[in-house]
Amino acid sequence: MPTTKIVVAIPGEETYSVRIGADVLAGLGKYLTRIPAIAKAPRLLLISDSNVAPLYLADAKASLKAAGFRVSEIVVPAGEDSKNVAVASEIWEAMAAVGLTRDCAVVALGGGVVGDLAGFVASTFMRGLPVVQVPTTLLSMVDSSVGGKTGVNLSAGKNLVGTFKQPSYVCASTAVLASLPEREWACGCAEVAKSAVIDSDEFFFWLTEHAGDLVAREEAVVSEAVARCVVFKADVVAKDKEETLGVRECLNYGHTLGHAVEKLAGYGTYSHGAAVAEGMRFAARLGAALVGTPVDFVLAQDELLDALGLPSLPWSAEPEEVLAAMKGDKKARAGAVRFVLPHDVGKWTVEEVADEVLLEHLAAWKGSKQA
Numbered sequence: 001m002p003t004t005k006i007v008v009a010i011p012g013e014e015t016y017s018v019r020i021g022a023d024v025l026a027g028l029g030k031y032l033t034r035i036p037a038i039a040k041a042p043r044l045l046l047i048s049d050s051n052v053a054p055l056y057l058a059d060a061k062a063s064l065k066a067a068g069f070r071v072s073e074i075v076v077p078a079g080e081d082s083k084n085v086a087v088a089s090e091i092w093e094a095m096a097a098v099g100l101t102r103d104c105a106v107v108a109l110g111g112g113v114v115g116d117l118a119g120f121v122a123s124t125f126m127r128g129l130p131v132v133q134v135p136t137t138l139l140s141m142v143d144s145s146v147g148g149k150t151g152v153n154l155s156a157g158k159n160l161v162g163t164f165k166q167p168s169y170v171c172a173s174t175a176v177l178a179s180l181p182e183r184e185w186a187c188g189c190a191e192v193a194k195s196a197v198i199d200s201d202e203f204f205f206w207l208t209e210h211a212g213d214l215v216a217r218e219e220a221v222v223s224e225a226v227a228r229c230v231v232f233k234a235d236v237v238a239k240d241k242e243e244t245l246g247v248r249e250c251l252n253y254g255h256t257l258g259h260a261v262e263k264l265a266g267y268g269t270y271s272h273g274a275a276v277a278e279g280m281r282f283a284a285r286l287g288a289a290l291v292g293t294p295v296d297f298v299l300a301q302d303e304l305l306d307a308l309g310l311p312s313l314p315w316s317a318e319p320e321e322v323l324a325a326m327k328g329d330k331k332a333r334a335g336a337v338r339f340v341l342p343h344d345v346g347k348w349t350v351e352e353v354a355d356e357v358l359l360e361h362l363a364a365w366k367g368s369k370q371a
Helices: 028-032 053-066 085-097 112-127 138-144 174-179 182-199 201-215 219-239 248-252 255-265 272-290 295-307 319-327 355-370
Strands: 004-008 016-021 044-049 071-076 105-110 131-135 152-154 157-161 169-173 337-344 347-353
Touching: 004 219, 016 219, 028 053, 028 131, 028 169, 044 053, 044 112, 053 071, 053 105, 053 174, 071 085, 085 112, 085 152, 105 112, 112 131, 112 138, 112 152, 131 138, 138 174, 138 182, 138 219, 157 255, 169 174, 169 219, 174 219, 182 201, 182 219, 182 248, 182 272, 182 295, 182 337, 201 219, 201 295, 219 248, 248 337, 248 347, 255 272, 255 319, 255 337, 272 295, 272 337, 272 347, 272 355, 295 337, 319 337, 319 355
Parallel strands: 016 169, 044 071, 044 105, 105 131, 131 169
Antiparallel strands: 004 016, 152 157, 337 347
16 A cells, blocks of 8 residues: 655644555654754654553664664553653653753654653653654544644543644554554544544545445555545644634534543543544534534434444433533633534534533433433
């Protein structure tokens, strides 16, 4: 399969490339020698986790060393529990101990947790080092590795501490996706579905037609899905780099309820994607009541999520608990919960929803789980 290259141009930032293909990991080091901010770095720091490192760290390190880079490595425990200030502090101390200077760079090798964590420590150590994203999950390839959001979690909620730090390069090796468990594959499919719903009829109908092929990990379909998502997200971020103009908020579709589900069910109980898919189902039904979302859209989205292996979750919580979790999310404003509501495929608005309205719909959501 040929390699796909997408150039991301964010106003006020250096352009960067996203390379998608089966063999791009082998060329990681060679490509970094072409990036001015990294080419002469005296040392690179590879950050990975305990799941990914045994599989791909040696290959990534070999590619970097073959290109002439000196490389150090840090491996953190796999999972959402590592995405916190305590682990970030340990990494900062390790960065100082190995002698990283402002002309060094960080390479994030892993899924969304590693990408967010490595991006955060890179953006804050010595007030900012270049960061390279090497995503190893479908979710991180189609979403978190592009766009520059970094962050760590607090006990109060996800991603409450973070920065905006665009990567210098994204290396998306589709070959590494073969090792993903089914749960993580479906997790990534949810973000593909989110992108398709928000983007356009063309993307939505393409995904509907190829849902089975994506679930089966058909190589050409996987590469195209990643490329479509990267182009979609890069376009959104270019219009609203730091989520101040309201455009980038569309990327939160499904996340308002989704983050509450993750928190209340216990991080790791359901994958991020499974929670987002549940949030998409809820937002579509809320949209039908508040902004006239067509019933045909609600049903078509349900069918797509089902086809991607993302059924409705067999879980709920008390409406008041869910509302409180939503109000603790970073997307809330002045105590008001904001939802991305679809009017149809490719059409959306962000709406503040009154507490009493939300409680009514959350009660109906909870009731649907008990039927």
